[in-house]
């Protein structure tokens with residue numbers, strides 16, 4: 246595949262409420278440095294800024310971020326602000342609240358419902374905005390999300406947030422949230438090498454309700470927060486070879502083939518990987534290839 250000229254447009258768009266987004270988006274978590282949740286070496290600032298600008302140049306209009314994506318010297322939100330403000334009119338920035346980290350980067354327990362306004366405001370300050378396009382409640386294992394989601398629904402009524410999403414949820418949480426306020430997106434862990442019947446069910450449920458399903462760790466797969474490894478299933482390698490593509494591109498393309506409402510938010514701090522990931526928008530897998538990849542996925546379970 247010739248990557249450099251392919252833009253996110255090749256995979257089309259989806260609407261989060263009234264906001265159109267490119268189905269190939271960008272996850273900001275990997276911009277701040279190495280190692281899991283980035284207690285490691287902080288990233289090169291100019292390189293991260295270049296990745297963000299290149300993403301927008303290549304037609305990405307959906308960036309996923311959080312105030313808790315930071316390393317000792319870098320904040321994903323600050324990098325986004327520096328690289329992209331004044332923001333293009335068509336750029337949609339989605340933030341997540343629920344988890345939080347103290348100044349040393351140590352994780353706290355879940356925010357209480359009455360603390361969520363402060364967490365939204367922290368994102369607003371860092372991004373330099375007066376309202377957030379999309380805010381997810383990132384569930385922290387609570388059984389019911391009603392109180393937390395209700396607090397976000399109030400912030401939506403107050404105009405601080407345009408649309409709401411939920412993350413790390415089970416199928417029943419979608420109905421619980423929808424009874425309180427409209428949900429435009431669900432963000433769960435979902436990857437080719439990680440079969441998960443609950444997320445499969447949720448993906449289908451979202452499709453039926455016109456709600457976007459946004460997988461995270463679609464490239465990193467089973468390795469999760471540790472980041473992508475060089476080990477790939479033979480089927481992934483075979484499909485990649487057939488298209489002159491890379492395994493990461495096959496993983497992103499497989500994600501996009503799961504339905505028109507499924508959005509990709511691959512994360513990278515590497516400008517070459519960014520170009521490669523956006524180019525996966527144009528990678529069309531055959532039914533036979535999808536069947537082979539799905540069969541390998543079931544075996545992984």
Ligand SMILES: NC(=O)c1ccc[n+]([C@@H]2O[C@H](COP(=O)([O-])OP(=O)(O)OC[C@H]3O[C@@H](n4cnc5c(N)ncnc54)[C@H](OP(=O)(O)O)[C@@H]3O)[C@@H](O)[C@H]2O)c1
Pocket residue numbers: 271272273274275309310341383412413432433460461462463464465466469470471472473491493494510511512513514515517518519521522
């Ligand atoms: N809701 C939640 O609980 C939750 C949790 C985690 C993440 N997220 C969101 O989901 C987004 C996606 O997750 P992610 O960024 O961790 O995972 P990802 O996109 O699945 O994978 C990122 C990993 O893959 C590598 N990578 C990316 N593109 C590559 C390519 N073309 N070739 C080889 N390696 C490549 C990255 O390293 P390089 O930087 O070296 O490219 C990094 O190690 C995050 O950025 C974040 O916005 C949400």
